[in-house]
Each structure stands twice: as structure tokens, then as C-alpha cells.
Amino acid sequence: MEMVRFLQDQPLFGGVGDAAMQAIMRLMRPQEFAAGDVIVHEGEDGDSLFVICSGTVEVLKACPTAADPLGKRIAVLDVGDVFGEMELIDMQRRSARIRALQPVRVLALSNGGLFQIYESDLPTFTIIVMNLARELSRRLRCIDELAVRSPSVAAPATAD
């Protein structure tokens, strides 16, 4: 029940009931990575989202001027944060590389798992998609705020 509570406390699963959360946990695959491991490669097809259970990761984007050949660090993600979800939503390729900064444990939910939730429990699936949309909206607001202060970035803040 401890892991159920942990997941319900995260933005992705806020509002999901106990029984539904237990069913979802059975669809999630635990994975472990060592510090320095690349968990997600930019440009790959993505078929899972990941919830961080312990450790931190960095988000790197390919950039010719970055000191690190793997890319420019654009964010650090911590316990409870999610990555890999954009590719499940928009069916595009991985938008960034994810590298473990410490030993990291995650729970992975595949596209197939998400589809099982859609088929078996539409209200819960809807809650999860709304939570994902809320997180994306929150991130857009943050980056729009940064972009409007930067003379070199014209942000497509809303649909173009």
C-alpha cells in the first residue's frame, strides 16, 4: 500500500483511486539504472513513460555548442517526476536524452499498459490524461515566462 500512496501523491496519478492505482501498478515495470546510464535516447521511438521512485536524472538536448557531447542540460528531474510521457501523447520521437545522475529506480508504464487502462477503466484513463495535460500546461507557462524575457526567443506560446 506504501507504493500506492507514493504514486497517488505524484502529479501524474493525483485523483486516481486505490483499486485503480493497484491495477495500474500491476502494469508498471520496475527498472534500475546506475549513475551515468542513458535511460532514454533523443530521437528514438518512445513506448513508455517513467515515474522516478528514487534518484535524480538530467534532461539533455542535442546542441552543437554544448560542452557535453551528449547535449545541453535543460532540466534535472527528481523523485515523483515523470519523463517520456510526451511521446505517448503526441506519437513523436523522444524529444530529449535522459541520463541518470545517481543510481535511479523508476516505474515504467508502456503504451500498451496505458491502452489497457483506457480499455478497462476509462474514468481513470481520463484522470491520467488530464493530469498529463495539466503538467504540460504548467511547463509551457514556465517556459513562456522565460522566453518572453529572452530577446532571442519568440515563443509559440499558444497554437500556431
Add this chain to the structure above:
Amino acid sequence: MEMVRFLQDQPLFGGVGDAAMQAIMRLMRPQEFAAGDVIVHEGEDGDSLFVICSGTVEVLKACPTAADPLGKRIAVLDVGDVFGEMELIDMQRRSARIRALQPVRVLALSNGGLFQIYESDLPTFTIIVMNLARELSRRLRCIDELAVRSPSVAAPATAD
């Protein structure tokens, strides 16, 4: 039927069936604005999203260094584009000002209207939220690409 087809062709309503689209249209309120009218004010509580049926609008964000006292233009939106949806998703205040560049006709869907869809037709509501999430994800990818090329912006591309 012409307006039903028009709406089904837009990203927000892609995948919505004919009968559901007709039901949603009955919940939408047509509104008209003259060139120069401010349709949405930054910082206000937002209770509607808007689909542009004709005309174009600009998205302005408050910025002390902008030449226009209403803010810095960060995007121009055209027929079929949606604005005002972020506030329905994340319950925050309006993130930007929207001003008509030409005479503009929109269809407004209120929070209450969206809730009616949720209550009466969950599968259609879920399609709409997925479409919204997909659009937000697409915009995040665009702005992340811009931000990684700008030395002055560190983009919180994924959850922080």
C-alpha cells in the same frame, strides 16, 4: 453540417464523431470581435476556450521592454487555432493577452460546457483532452527546440 465538418477538421476536435460534435456545437457560443479588440486579458480568471472560425489574433505577454504597452507579441493564431484552453486545464489565470488583428469570429466553449461533455459523453471528453494534451506537447517541443538554441534560456523542458 458544414460547421460540424470544420470543427472536426481542427486539432481540438479531431476524432470526435458527428453526433457528439453536433451536441458540442450546441454548447458553444458564437462571438465576434473587431480588429484591435482585446478578447482575453492576461491575469484574468479564464472560464472559456475559443476556436477561431475567421480572422487572426495575436498573443501578447506583458513585458517591460516591449514597444507595445499591451506586451510582447509571442504568436499569431489563425483559423482553427484554439486559445484560452490552458486555463481550463490547469485552473491558473490567463497566461497571455489575445488581441484581434482583423475582424474575428470565434466559438467559445465554457468550463461548464466542457463539464457537460464530461458528464454526458466521457469517451468524447477524453478525446478532446487527449487532443489538447497533444497540442500542448507539440508546442513544448517547438519552444524547447528554440530554447536550447538560445544561450539565455534554460528550458524546464520536462517536469521540474
